[in-house]
Structures are given as C-alpha cells and as structure tokens.
Amino acid sequence: MSGGPTSPAPPPRARPRAILLRTALEAALAAGLHLGLLHLLAGSDVVARLFSAGGHSTWGPLALALIFVLVRLLAIVVLPGLVLYRLVLLVFSLIDPGRARRSGAPGPGAAPAAGAAGSPAGPADSSRS
Amino acid sequence: MGWMNINLGRVLGRVLRGRVLRYGLAVVALAAGVRLVPHWWCERGAVDWYRGGELPRALGRGTARWIAEDLSEQDFTTGHSKYDGEWLFATYMMAGMGFGQLALSDPGRRQEHLRLLDRCVERLISPQLRRFDALAWGDDPLESLARDDKDHAAYLGYLNLLLSLQRRLDPGRARHARLNDRVTRALVRRLEASPLLLLRSYPAEVFPVDNAAVVGSIGLHDRATGADHSRLLERWASRLSQRAVDRASGLLFQQVHHRSGAGADAPRASGTALAVYFLSFSHPRLSAALYQALRTRQADTLLGFGVVREYGPGHAGCGDIDSGPVVLGYGVSATGFSLGASRIHGDEATFRRLFGTLHLFGAPVRRGDRLELVTGGPLGNALMLAMLTAPRPVNQTEQPR
Numbered sequence: 301m302s303g304g305p306t307s308p309a310p311p312p313r314a315r316p317r318a319i320l321l322r323t324a325l326e327a328a329l330a331a332g333l334h335l336g337l338l339h340l341l342a343g344s345d346v347v348a349r350l351f352s353a354g355g356h357s358t359w360g361p362l363a364l365a366l367i368f369v370l371v372r373l374l375a376i377v378v379l380p381g382l383v384l385y386r387l388v389l390l391v392f393s394l395i396d397p398g399r400a401r402r403s404g405a406p407g408p409g410a411a412p413a414a415g416a417a418g419s420p421a422g423p424a425d426s427s428r429s
Numbered sequence: 430m431g432w433m434n435i436n437l438g439r440v441l442g443r444v445l446r447g448r449v450l451r452y453g454l455a456v457v458a459l460a461a462g463v464r465l466v467p468h469w470w471c472e473r474g475a476v477d478w479y480r481g482g483e484l485p486r487a488l489g490r491g492t493a494r495w496i497a498e499d500l501s502e503q504d505f506t507t508g509h510s511k512y513d514g515e516w517l518f519a520t521y522m523m524a525g526m527g528f529g530q531l532a533l534s535d536p537g538r539r540q541e542h543l544r545l546l547d548r549c550v551e552r553l554i555s556p557q558l559r560r561f562d563a564l565a566w567g568d569d570p571l572e573s574l575a576r577d578d579k580d581h582a583a584y585l586g587y588l589n590l591l592l593s594l595q596r597r598l599d600p601g602r603a604r605h606a607r608l609n610d611r612v613t614r615a616l617v618r619r620l621e622a623s624p625l626l627l628l629r630s631y632p633a634e635v636f637p638v639d640n641a642a643v644v645g646s647i648g649l650h651d652r653a654t655g656a657d658h659s660r661l662l663e664r665w666a667s668r669l670s671q672r673a674v675d676r677a678s679g680l681l682f683q684q685v686h687h688r689s690g691a692g693a694d695a696p697r698a699s700g701t702a703l704a705v706y707f708l709s710f711s712h713p714r715l716s717a718a719l720y721q722a723l724r725t726r727q728a729d730t731l732l733g734f735g736v737v738r739e740y741g742p743g744h745a746g747c748g749d750i751d752s753g754p755v756v757l758g759y760g761v762s763a764t765g766f767s768l769g770a771s772r773i774h775g776d777e778a779t780f781r782r783l784f785g786t787l788h789l790f791g792a793p794v795r796r797g798d799r800l801e802l803v804t805g806g807p808l809g810n811a812l813m814l815a816m817l818t819a820p821r822p823v824n825q826t827e828q829p830r
C-alpha cells in the first residue's frame with residue numbers, strides 16, 4: 301500500500317526550484333552586468349566621445365561600446381521575455397511536477413537517482429505518459 | 430468516422446497535456462514579454478519630457494558639463510576634418526538652442542540658461558569654430574558679410590538661428606544684436622539674389638535643410654525685432670514646396686543641384702525632420718506639412734519602439750554623415766530629430782514611442798542633479814537637448830492633430 305515502487309511519495313519539487321534559481325541568476329547577471337557597464341561608461345568620456353564620433357577610434361573602446369549595447373539589449377529587451385518564459389514553465393512544473401521533471405533535466409541538488417521512485421525514468425511515472 | 434474523432438481527440442489530448450502546450454505557451458509568453466515590456470519600460474519618463482518637467486533641465490545641466498570643457502575638433506573623429514569642425518560647431522549651436530528653449534520654458538532659471546546660451550554664441554563666433562567653413566569656402570564667413578559672392582549658408586544660417594533666439598529672449602542685449610542684424614541682412618540679400626532662392630552651404634552644394642535654418646533664423650529675427658520679411662519668406666516656402674519637396678513622399682530632398690535645383694539626393698527623413706524643427710520658427714504650416722509626411726510615410730515601430738525610415742519610399746541607401754547608421758532602413762538621425770518634430774506638432778503618441786528608442790540606445794543616467802545620455806557624447810547630448818525642449822510654434826491653430 302505504501303512505500304513500494306508503484307506508489308511513490310509526493311515527488312520533491314526540484315524542477316520549480318531549479319527554474320526559479322536559473323531565472324533569478326540570469327536576471328541578476330544581466331541586470332548587474334548592464335548596470336555595471338552603464339555606470340562605468342557614464343564616467344568614461346572616452347566611450348561617450350567614441351559613440352559621438354561614429355567609431356573611427358581604437359578597437360578597445362569600440363568593443364566595450366558594442367558589448368554595452370548588446371548587454372543593454374539583453375537586459376531590457378530579452379530579459380523580460382525570458383523571465384515570463386520561465387514563469388510559464390514554472391507554473392506547469394508546479395501543476396504537474398512529475399511531468400516537468402521527465403521533460404527536462406532535474407534541478408541541481410534535487411534529482412533522485414534514475415529508476416528510483418519519482419525519478420524522471422522511474423517506473424511509477426511510466427503509466428502516466 | 431467515429432474512430433477518427435477518437436484518435437484526433439487522443440492526439441489533441443496528448444498534445445495539450447504534453448510539451449507542445451507547455452513550451453508553446455512559454456514561447457508565447459516570451460514573445461509577449463519582448464513585445465510589451467521593454468518599450469513600456471523605456472517610455473516611462475516620456476510624459477515628463479513631453480511636458481517639460483525636471484528631466485529636461487537635468488539634461489541641460491548634463492550638456493552644460495560638455496560645453497564647459499572647451500571642446501575642440503580633436504574631440505570628434507569622423508574621419509574628415511571638415512566634418513569634425515561641423516560637429517564641433519553643431520554641438521555648441523544645438524546646445525545653445527536647448528539652453529534658449531529651457532530659458533523660454535523655465536522662467537525661474539532664465540538667467541542661468543541665458544548665460545549658457547551666451548557662452549555657446551561666444552564659442553560659435555570664435556575663429557576656431559569658423560575654421561571648417563572658412564576652409565571650405567576659402568573665406569571667413571563673418572569677415573565676408575558685406576560681400577555676397579559666397580553664401581556660407583550652413584555656418585551663417587545655424588549661427589543666426591541661435592542669435593535670433595537669443596535676441597528674442599533678451600531683446601535689450603545689444604552685444605550680439607548687431608551681429609544678428611548684419612547676418613540677417615546678408616542672408617536676405619543673398620536669398621534675394623539666388624535664382625533658386627536657395628543658398629549654398631559649401632561651394633556647389635545646396636542642402637534644403639540648411640536653407641530651412643536660414644529662413645528660420647530670418648523669421649525668428651522678425652519676431653524678435655518687428656522687422657518684416659514675410660514676402661520673401663512666403664516666396665521661399667512656395668519655391669521650396671515646388672522644387673525641393675518630393676511629390677511622392679512629401680519629404681525634402683537631402684540635397685539639390687546647385688544650378689538646376691533638381692533633387693541631387695533622395696528624399697530623406699533626417700533632413701526633413703531637422704527642417705521641421707527649423708521651419709517651426711518661421712513657417713509653421715510648412716513645418717506641419719513636412720511633419721505629416723514624415724509621420725505617415727516614414728514613422729514605424731519595432732517591438733513597440735518608435736523608429737523612422739531614413740529613405741523615402743522607392744529609395745534606398747546606406748548611412749552617411751547626415752543620417753548616422755542606418756539599420757534595417759531606419760536612421761539614427763531621422764529617429765532622433767523626429768523626437769523634436771513630434772513634440773513641436775503636439776503628437777504625444779509618436780513622441781512617446783520615439784522616446785522609448787532614445788532611452789534604449791541613449792542610456793540616460795542621472796548623476797546628482799545632472800542627466801546625461803551615456804552613448805551621446807557632446808554632440809548627441811546637445812542635439813537631444815534641443816530636440817527634447819523644442820517649443821510649439823507660435824500659431825498653434827495652424828497645426829494639424
């Protein structure tokens with residue numbers, strides 16, 4: 301009745317935690333990199349002049365300027381969509397944790413061994429596919 | 430057919446329960462996030478800019494920092510000494526226009542902004558800032574005011590617009606009033622003598638947008654002094670509309686042939702948008718007509734961000750010194766100048782969308798009481814100060830909505 305391989309305990313919610321962690325890390329990395337570069341460049345007239353000059357300058361500042369634009373696009377344009385993308389996956393994983401874990405790699409530090417109860421390829425889950 | 434319904438139902442059920450639904454919805458959320466959030470985020474301060482709140486004054490203080498630096502041609506590396514000098518000149522001219530417009534909109538700090546405007550004029554009339562024009566013509570633009578063989582339209586038109594604005598703001602100030610009168614007289618004489626009613630910016634080079642600065646300065650001078658050049662200005666507007674405006678698009682040709690007056694370059698948005706700004710001082714109706722063409726033909730959105738196509742319909746080209754980089758057909762200058770044009774003509778929706786783009790790529794940053802566009806440099810900050818503080822035309826009833 302209980303404890304056997306066919307009646308698993310409620311699966312640990314590793315996947316939602318992994319999604320949250322990954323989202324938070326990506327957001328923090330993009331936002332931190334963006335703010336860091338923004339304030340670095342705000343105090344660096346060399347790069348401001350480079351933008352104004354149209355790029356006929358040394359490659360170093362030009363590369364820094366291009367990286368800044370790319371990071372800004374990533375932080376402002378891509379990041380909100382990415383967060384929403386992950387939030388939808390998070391909602392699905394909360395609704396159906398077993399399916400969420402089967403469909404993707406288990407989150408760090410939370411994955412039971414393969415074949416164990418509630419694991420991605422565990423026998424208890426096979427009847428639900 | 431019953432088995433088919435059952436199978437279809439099963440397949441649909443699996444699809445809806447499976448990865449397709451999950452990742453499909455996630456991708457829809459990603460697309461919605463990219464489409465809806467970034468431009469909304471970047472447009473947050475637009476209303477304050479549109480209505481002239483604290484932020485434009487903060488940008489004024491940020492631009493003042495550049496102006497205080499005694500910039501030189503070495504601060505600009507366009508790859509051509511004439512353009513370096515032009516950009517240095519444009520930095521002080523546009524900053525001066527911005528300070529003058531701030532003096533108009535903020536009476537409490539009028540004297541502070543007038544002092545900054547005066548500093549810009551002092552730099553503009555210095556030999557260092559006249560050099561690019563003097564080298565191009567082989568003659569100094571201010572020392573040759575009594576002779577009419579060389580037009581000097583770019584230097585004199587832009588300088589005189591600032592002199593006229595200063596005159597209008599501070600009519601009792603005699604220091605540059607005399608120069609304003611002398612330059613205005615020279616420009617009027619040269620226009621009257623021109624078969625095209627257009628002046629040359631450089632030898633054999635005629636740009637309608639520079640001529641818009643010339644007539645804008647004359648119109649503003651008239652308003653400041655009570656002088657009347659209305660007949661010349663009307664003739665000029667009529668001639669420009671017939672010859673220098675592309676009939677198909679309603680945009681200004683970027684350049685016209687110096688003898689025939691025929692279009693020598695494509696109809697383009699960067700020149701048209703800047704002309705909308707200059708003409709708002711002298712020809713509100715023509716300015717409004719050009720703005721309508723700009724808005725209906727050239728303005729567009731990308732992911733909700735406002736952008737403006739550089740080349741008119743049926744034309745294509747690369748970026749140049751006027752347009753700045755042209756990416757996917759959208760011009761940096763055209764988009765930036767259209768900010769001022771939309772503010773002048775009371776088009777808040779377009780202003781907001783264009784402001785979002787400026788925020789994204791300009792990267793404004795507050796530093797104490799100053800605000801600067803990180804990617805703007807001296808010229809970018811000065812241009813945007815002028816555009817973001819551009820005033821409505823005097824006769825608002827003439828403007829379309």
